[in-house]
Amino acid sequence: MTDDGVSDREMTRFPWPTQPEVGALDALLSGCGKPEDGPAELRPVAEVLLALQAPPDQREVARWGEALTAYRATMAGLPRMSSRSRSRRPKPNASALGAKLAAAAGAAVITAFGGGIAAAYTGSLPASLQRFAHVTIAAPAVHSSPAAAIPRGTGHPARPSVTGGAAFGLCNAYQHAEEHGAASQRSVAFRNLVKAAGGAGRVAAYCAAVPHPGTGTPPGRRVGQTGSPTAAASHGRKPTAPPGKPSKPPGKPTAPPGKPTAPPGKPSTPPGNGNGNGNGGG
Amino acid sequence: MIGENFAAVLSAAQQGDEAAFATLWHDGQPALLRYLHVIAPETADDLAAETWTHVVRSLVTFRGNERNWRAWLFTTARRRVIDQTRQLMRRPATSLEALPDTVLAGLPGLRGADAADLALENLATRAAMEVIAALPPMQAEVIMLRVVAGLDTEEVARLLGRSPGAIRVAAHRGLQRLASLLAEAGVTQ
Numbered sequence: 001m002t003d004d005g006v007s008d009r010e011m012t013r014f015p016w017p018t019q020p021e022v023g024a025l026d027a028l029l030s031g032c033g034k035p036e037d038g039p040a041e042l043r044p045v046a047e048v049l050l051a052l053q054a055p056p057d058q059r060e061v062a063r064w065g066e067a068l069t070a071y072r073a074t075m076a077g078l079p080r081m082s083s084r085s086r087s088r089r090p091k092p093n094a095s096a097l098g099a100k101l102a103a104a105a106g107a108a109v110i111t112a113f114g115g116g117i118a119a120a121y122t123g124s125l126p127a128s129l130q131r132f133a134h135v136t137i138a139a140p141a142v143h144s145s146p147a148a149a150i151p152r153g154t155g156h157p158a159r160p161s162v163t164g165g166a167a168f169g170l171c172n173a174y175q176h177a178e179e180h181g182a183a184s185q186r187s188v189a190f191r192n193l194v195k196a197a198g199g200a201g202r203v204a205a206y207c208a209a210v211p212h213p214g215t216g217t218p219p220g221r222r223v224g225q226t227g228s229p230t231a232a233a234s235h236g237r238k239p240t241a242p243p244g245k246p247s248k249p250p251g252k253p254t255a256p257p258g259k260p261t262a263p264p265g266k267p268s269t270p271p272g273n274g275n276g277n278g279n280g281g282g
Numbered sequence: 283m284i285g286e287n288f289a290a291v292l293s294a295a296q297q298g299d300e301a302a303f304a305t306l307w308h309d310g311q312p313a314l315l316r317y318l319h320v321i322a323p324e325t326a327d328d329l330a331a332e333t334w335t336h337v338v339r340s341l342v343t344f345r346g347n348e349r350n351w352r353a354w355l356f357t358t359a360r361r362r363v364i365d366q367t368r369q370l371m372r373r374p375a376t377s378l379e380a381l382p383d384t385v386l387a388g389l390p391g392l393r394g395a396d397a398a399d400l401a402l403e404n405l406a407t408r409a410a411m412e413v414i415a416a417l418p419p420m421q422a423e424v425i426m427l428r429v430v431a432g433l434d435t436e437e438v439a440r441l442l443g444r445s446p447g448a449i450r451v452a453a454h455r456g457l458q459r460l461a462s463l464l465a466e467a468g469v470t471q
Contacts, residue, residue: 051409060315074338
């Protein structure tokens with residue numbers, strides 16, 4: 001047995017006289033450097049590790065539909081509340097997402113589907129991608145409550161109303177369309193909004209008086225000012241917190257990091273139970 | 283990894299945005315599936331689906347950054363494996379002693395007359411997983427969590443309930459064993 005615990009049996013299997021340096025092994029584990037940069041005896045290992053990280057093939061993402069079904073069912077079963085009211089609950093970055101961040105989120109989707117992966121995804125996600133594109137470039141999608149993800153036939157109105165909670169979202173959408181000259185500005189919903197406002201020139205004033213749905217937020221906000229990630233994206237506001245960082249210090253979230261605050265369902269075996277699949281370190 | 287957009291994607295997914303959830307899923311699923319294929323090869327697909335079902339149930343209450351997310355995802359997956367293992371009372375991976383005959387022989391190109399000429403660039407991901415799965419289970423799992431899941435030593439230690447030192451040793455031993463294994467099989471650069 002060597003000092004670092006490698007058995008003699010293992011040592012005899014090495015085809016080279018000395019063990020690879022620990023630093024080289026750590027570099028492999030961290031994904032640092034290219035295989036050709038490491039020790040020659042570790043290059044085959046590096047190639048294997050690279051192969052482990054290759055882009056996914058079609059089979060690996062074949063069960064996306066199943067996951068989506070579970071997601072829809074779960075989200076539909078949540079207590080009914082608007083996406084906005086849910087977003088007001090304390091959570092990292094929910095109110096700090098700016099234009100670059102949210103737009104980049106859309107880019108992340110594209111990136112995730114890019115290159116060799118694209119072929120695997122294009123057949124399964126066009127609707128979702130389009131929906132996400134709406135989220136990142138226009139406000140309407142932000143109003144898609146969990147139930148909005150459910151296909152038609154669930155009793156939701158077919159198109160936005162200019163009254164009630166929908167008006168808030170419609171105002172945001174209109175604001176975005178106005179700023180970007182979207183063709184959707186001529187949609188029935190927008191025409192209804194203009195009509196309700198008493199003319200295109202009065203939409204801003206009309207929308208300023210529309211309260212935040214479900215919260216009684218006082219009127220007077222700027223059109224499009226929703227505080228939601230996508231709305232912020234639509235209007236180019238800068239995030240109030242650095243992208244990618246929770247509003248609370250890492251490691252000190254309201255709940256233990258990496259864990260849901262209140263895991264539903266039956267308690268699972270806690271991590272770190274020493275099970276390790278019943279295997280020693282070798 | 284999603285990167286700096288993670289918080290936005292997570293937030294959107296928590297609010298019911300399917301495309302955002304698709305981003306989370308497509309980012310995590312391949313690594314998750316590969317990890318499960320190594321530690322529970324026969325039921326990896328079902329375990330992955332089960333993992334996502336559990337994750338989705340708690341998604342809206344999740345708090346944390348992307349590293350926390352990855353750790354949570356793989357912790358959830360591992361719990362599913364443990365639950366299953368308890369039910370089935372079987373080991374999830376092959377033993378090292380069975381290696382030369384049962385694993386390497388089944389890997390086209392890794393053994394045989396032309397093994398030395400194998401171009402490793404063409405080594406398939408599945409073949410790589412097979413080789414890793416042939417390592418002692420603890421070493422294989424640590425390597426998968428470090429390399430595929432992208433977790434650091436401390437995160438893996440927490441996930442497996444071991445000390446960081448034990449994780450480091452297991453990882454090093456695993457790589458050394460892997461190097462030896464590939465050399466024996468005639469796999470060269």
